[in-house]
Amino acid sequence: MQKVLTNRIxxxxxxxxxxxxxxxxxxxxxxxxxxxMVVTAERMPSQRMSTPADVTVITxxxxxxxxxxxxxxxxxxxxxxxxxxxxxxxxxxxxxNGDQRVVVLVDGQRLNNDQGxxxxxxxxxxxxxxxxxxxxxxxxxxxxxxxxxSDAVGGVVNIITRKGKKNxxxxxxxxxxxxxxxxxxxxxxxxxxxxxxVTAGLQKRGYFxxxxxxxxxxxxxxxxxxxxxxxxxxxxxxxxxxxxQLNFNHRLSDMGIxxxxxxxxxxxxxxxxxxxxxxxxxxxxxxxxxxxANYKSTDYKGKYDTHMQGIDYQNGWKLGPNNKLxxxxxxxxxxxxxxxxxxxxxxITTKAVFVQDTMRLTNKxxxxxxxxxxxxxxxxxxxxxxxxxxxxADKQTKIYGSWGRVFKAPTADDMFYTDPWTKGNAHLQPESxxxxxxxxxxxxxxxxxxxxxxxxxxxxxxxxxxxxxTTSLTSAMNxxxxxxxxxxxxxxxxxxxHWSYDIGYSYIxxxxxxxxxxxxxxxxxxxxxxxxxxxxxxxxxxRAGSGLDNNTYGCHHYTILxxxxxxxxxxxxxxxxxxxxxxxxxxxxxxxxxxxxxxYPLQGRSFQLGVKVSF
Numbered sequence: 013m014q015k016v017l018t019n020r021i022x023x024x025x026x027x028x029x030x031x032x033x034x035x036x037x038x039x040x041x042x043x044x045x046x047x048x049m050v051v052t053a054e055r056m057p058s059q060r061m062s063t064p065a066d067v068t069v070i071t072x073x074x075x076x077x078x079x080x081x082x083x084x085x086x087x088x089x090x091x092x093x094x095x096x097x098x099x100x101x102x103x104x105x106x107x108x109n110g111d112q113r114v115v116v117l118v119d120g121q122r123l124n125n126d127q128g129x130x131x132x133x134x135x136x137x138x139x140x141x142x143x144x145x146x147x148x149x150x151x152x153x154x155x156x157x158x159x160x161x162s163d164a165v166g167g168v169v170n171i172i173t174r175k176g177k178k179n180x181x182x183x184x185x186x187x188x189x190x191x192x193x194x195x196x197x198x199x200x201x202x203x204x205x206x207x208x209x210v211t212a213g214l215q216k217r218g219y220f221x222x223x224x225x226x227x228x229x230x231x232x233x234x235x236x237x238x239x240x241x242x243x244x245x246x247x248x249x250x251x252x253x254x255x256x257q258l259n260f261n262h263r264l265s266d267m268g269i270x271x272x273x274x275x276x277x278x279x280x281x282x283x284x285x286x287x288x289x290x291x292x293x294x295x296x297x298x299x300x301x302x303x304x305a306n307y308k309s310t311d312y313k314g315k316y317d318t319h320m321q322g323i324d325y326q327n328g329w330k331l332g333p334n335n336k337l338x339x340x341x342x343x344x345x346x347x348x349x350x351x352x353x354x355x356x357x358x359x360i361t362t363k364a365v366f367v368q369d370t371m372r373l374t375n376k377x378x379x380x381x382x383x384x385x386x387x388x389x390x391x392x393x394x395x396x397x398x399x400x401x402x403x404x405a406d407k408q409t410k411i412y413g414s415w416g417r418v419f420k421a422p423t424a425d426d427m428f429y430t431d432p433w434t435k436g437n438a439h440l441q442p443e444s445x446x447x448x449x450x451x452x453x454x455x456x457x458x459x460x461x462x463x464x465x466x467x468x469x470x471x472x473x474x475x476x477x478x479x480x481x482t483t484s485l486t487s488a489m490n491x492x493x494x495x496x497x498x499x500x501x502x503x504x505x506x507x508x509x510h511w512s513y514d515i516g517y518s519y520i521x522x523x524x525x526x527x528x529x530x531x532x533x534x535x536x537x538x539x540x541x542x543x544x545x546x547x548x549x550x551x552x553x554x555r556a557g558s559g560l561d562n563n564t565y566g567c568h569h570y571t572i573l574x575x576x577x578x579x580x581x582x583x584x585x586x587x588x589x590x591x592x593x594x595x596x597x598x599x600x601x602x603x604x605x606x607x608x609x610x611x612y613p614l615q616g617r618s619f620q621l622g623v624k625v626s627f
Contacts (some may be wrong), residue, residue: 052117052150052170054370054380055159055338056297056328062378064402064412066451066465066500070149072174077542077549078576079186079588079622081194081215083149083171084137089553090151091516091538092500095137097614103267103278105133108153109467110496110520110531111166113420113443115156118171119259120324121286121304124163126346126360127318128423132443132475134163139282139308140171141241141263142211144184144198147174153500154467155416155447158382158398161342161364162421165447165471173245173259176200176207186622188590190615191218194622205249215239220615223598225566229616234268234275253294260285269312270612279311297328297336316350318424334372341365346424354430361389362421368398378402388421391441408455418471419444426475426488434477437488445471445494459506468497474524495523502538514540534559537571550577557599566613570599584627590620 049057053065060067070086080086084104088095094107108114112133116123124134149171156164179201186194196213216238224230243261250256265280286304302324309317326340342364349356368382380400387393400414422440429436451465474492479485498520506512516538522529539554553576558569573594579587596617 050150050152051172052168053152054368055120055326055340056336056370058370061407061410061453061455062402062404064378064380064400064410064414066153066449066463066467068151068153070151072147075143075146075149077544077578078551078553079578079590079620080143082137082143083140083146086143086149087137087151087169088555089538089540091502091514092153092498092518092536093151094532094536096532097612104137105131105135106137106169107133107532108151108166108169109447109469109498110522111469113163113165113418115160115164115168116171117160117168118261118284119173119257119286119288120170120300121259121284121302122160122322122344123284123306125306125308125318125320125348126421126424127308127316127348127350128425132420134423136280138239138265138280139263139284141243141261141282142196142198142213144182144196144211144213145173145209145243145245147172153465154414154449155398155418155469157396157418158384158416159366159368161362161384161386161396162419162442165418165420165443165445165469174200174209175245175247176202176209178202180626182624182626184622184624186588186620188620189618190220192216192618192620207247207249208244210244211242213239213241215241220618222613222616223596224613225598227598229596232270232613232615234272234277235270237265237267239266240264254289254291255293257288257290258285259288276313281307281309283307292328295328296330297338299325299327301325314352316348316353318346318348320344320346336370337367338370339365339367348424348428350425350429352431353425353428353434355424355428355436358424358428359389360421360424363387376404378404386419386421388442390422390427390438394419394421394442394444410453411451412453413448413450415446415448417444417446418469420475422475422488429488433484433486435485435487440475440488441473441490443471443474443490445469459512461504463500463502465500466498468495470495492524497521510543510545512542514538530561530564532560532565533557547580548577551575566600567598570597571595572597572599584625586624588622588624590622591617592620593617 048060050060050067051057053063053067068090084095087093087106096105106114112131116135128134151169153167156168160168182198184196194215198211200209217236219231219235221229221231241263246258248256261284263282267278269276269278284306286302288300288302290300292299304322306320322344324342328338330336345361347357347359364386366384371379373379382398384396396417398416402410402412404410420443426440427436427438447469449467453463455461471494473490474494475488476492477486478489500518502516504514518536520531520534522531535558537556541552543550553574556571560568562568574592575594576590581587593616600613
């Protein structure tokens, strides 16, 4: 009874803060930022309503208003997106359209590594160092292989960083439950054609607690972590038409393996950077030439690492008033080592060329065909065409459809992993198939919009790790056919200058070889209520799932509410307070481990108090 009363009081306090001051605020000028221009879906700037794709934009204003600590926290509040956790603190993966095969980019630079993991994901969101240097995050759902190659099956996430502008230093300090402390320093500026944006941070936690099956708050063993991070972006404007951009990002993590009584730890060292020459910056279709290098090293029962370097080139042309062409070439080479798992210095080289034409057929019809060719030194050449069409019924309405071939290349672990119980397969073929999407978007007014989409996918030669009882070996094989379909509905509204909201529903149905897969979140629900008045900002963020299998995920359904509020104490001073998992619910987003029997629960209710000062 006391716990129920506590939950009700906390919820009432959150709603009370949202309502506080409503009657005394003066009307404010409405500033609309609907993320109208996007770059990821077509690899060039395009209006969202003229783009035949399901695109969501997380803006810098949303990141700052909610004081998101990680990219995973921001993505988890996008309708139709699930962010899963693993058995190590801070490790997380993004799932779009029910698929782990997602490309993650920073300013267009590919972060997916060729070493892989035992899942189909190849990016750990924990490698991203800071939220402070992010201008926006674009989430494109659906087939993306025609532009981005391997892994773009569920979709593409592009994290676009901030360019230094005004000379400013910001300090952000917060502390909270479970001996959690976060310290972050940023500095930005511009002078004589140069601009810079630098961040440095320290994050640490002593432990966390979670709600167990018996409704008890239990301390998770070995759940501490410590992260150090650093990033910088340096820009030099060479002329009105071209510039140089240098990026470097570093993150060093030391974390406990959840629930491990022996205190087993996992350490990550991530470093990635790029030097990019941007040209034709005043043209409708821009170009660039980039050299990048990524390095990931992990120490978990021994070290394993992967290096990747590459050269990316893209150019574009406006062929006429209604025709834009983008084309490019890529060369990527990785070298992976996992000695305790039987391989060292294994190289994978891929070469690719792509072309896409965006044609405006009439005032209302747009047609976007594309084609990409990838050559992989292990399995040869793979072609991925696409075709998309967009109909602008009027200025506020679009109806679109797309079809695209997709694929995911086998990783180094898939091909070379060898120990007494596990064996990779050097003769694997890429997972390949197609994804279709149809959708409808309508803006009822500048303050209200509806988005509806339906997708289906069919993937052949899906790679699975299969256990053979006769040999007691688990081996990687092209054995499965995966079929997925789903619906996503989102509605956003701003009924007044002070209030806005967003609601969403998603449904995912997955089958492998005709057998239904027990998905993380068959039915997903999303809610955001946002309030801003004078010096106060407050948000309630809700996400829920139903239809889960209790034996696999430990529950049939879950509902998570997060709350945050910010008070602008002075012109350059913000004080903020956050409560995550407001009602202290039990929930899991990773299936029960076949190896440990653990569900790996996410943490229970936690509090955070912080201050941000700029000068």
